[in-house]
Amino acid sequence: MSSSFSHRPVAVAGILGVLLNVAAVAALGPVPHTYAPGNVALWQAETVASPGHSTLSAWCFTVGLVLLAAFAAGLANACSAALRPWALVGAVLFGGGALLDAAGTLAPIAVLRVSADAGEALLQLTLLLDAAFNGLLGLGLLAFAVAQSPEDGWPRWLRWLAAVAGLASLPVVLQFHSDAFARLLAVSGPLWLAWTLASCAALWRRA
Numbered sequence: 001m002s003s004s005f006s007h008r009p010v011a012v013a014g015i016l017g018v019l020l021n022v023a024a025v026a027a028l029g030p031v032p033h034t035y036a037p038g039n040v041a042l043w044q045a046e047t048v049a050s051p052g053h054s055t056l057s058a059w060c061f062t063v064g065l066v067l068l069a070a071f072a073a074g075l076a077n078a079c080s081a082a083l084r085p086w087a088l089v090g091a092v093l094f095g096g097g098a099l100l101d102a103a104g105t106l107a108p109i110a111v112l113r114v115s116a117d118a119g120e121a122l123l124q125l126t127l128l129l130d131a132a133f134n135g136l137l138g139l140g141l142l143a144f145a146v147a148q149s150p151e152d153g154w155p156r157w158l159r160w161l162a163a164v165a166g167l168a169s170l171p172v173v174l175q176f177h178s179d180a181f182a183r184l185l186a187v188s189g190p191l192w193l194a195w196t197l198a199s200c201a202a203l204w205r206r207a
Contacts, residue, residue, distance in 0.1 A: 010074025011200040013067045018193050018200075020064030024105075027057035035127055038179045044119050047108050054108045061105035065133075069095035069102075071196065072140065078203055080152040090143030097136030104129030128176050134185070135173030137192060141166030148199070153206065158198055165191035 030050040033039040034057075047054045072095035076087035104126040111119035145162035148154040168188040175182035 007074065007078050007203040007206060010071055010078065011203040013074065014071035014196050014200040014203075017064045017067035017071055018196050020060045020067065021193065024057045024060035024064060027053050027060060029053065031057070035130055035175065035182055035185070036179055037127055037176055037182060040120055040123050040127070044111060044116070044123055047111050047123075048119075051112050054112070058106050058108045062102045065098040065102035065105065068196070069098040071200070072098070075144065075199060075203070076147070078206070079147040080149065083147045083149055083152065086143050087147035090140040090147060092140075093136045093143060094140030097133040097140065100136070101129050101133035131173050131176040134169050134175065134188065138166045138169035138173070138188075141169060141192060141195065144199075154202060155198075158195070158202065161191070161195045161198065165195045168192075 028034050030053050031043065031046040033043040033046055036043060072091040076084065076091035079087035107122040107126040111122050114122070141162045145159050145166060148159050148162060150156040150159065165188065168184070168191050171181055172184050172188050173181075175185070
């Protein structure tokens with residue numbers, strides 16, 4: 001592990017990423033059918049009816065996801081040289097998925113300016129990119145579960161939390177096809193957000 005590199009900017013990026021994602025979800029109170037594959041038409045109608053909330057949520061999601069990509073890259077740098085290949089794989093999967101998702105989370109703003117058919121297509125794309133993010137996130141977390149070795153100073157429970165959050169996120173890749181899988185976000189979301197905050201706390205202490 002690098003002792004000369006301050007990890008606190010990475011921790012700040014992770015914390016802000018989590019907070020912005022939570023804020024994005026909170027802003028969607030008037031849009032309860034967001035990311036529901038069985039109700040995309042209703043999601044579109046709610047988006048158009050609540051342009052302010054939809055716009056605020058979209059920007060919070062996008063900026064938060066980019067910050068999480070930065071966090072994933074920095075976290076890989078904080079892992080030991082021996083396990084850094086696993087960490088780099090985790091960072092590319094997690095961070096790449098986050099950037100992919102960030103490109104789609106702005107689509108609800110475009111929905112406010114296009115025809116109904118085009119708007120529904122944009123939301124379908126947004127849903128597909130979010131599903132891809134959750135699948136890539138799950139794989140990335142499993143890679144970080146290997147890289148965050150207790151012998152390297154990471155808490156042992158943090159490795160297990162990464163593994164559990166990763167396994168819980170993998171089925172959400174099917175959210176594009178089924179509301180049942182989309183509802184699994186209620187379980188996987190808090191788990192990976194908790195792992196991110198816990199990893200940020202560990203990074204802050206070792207800075």
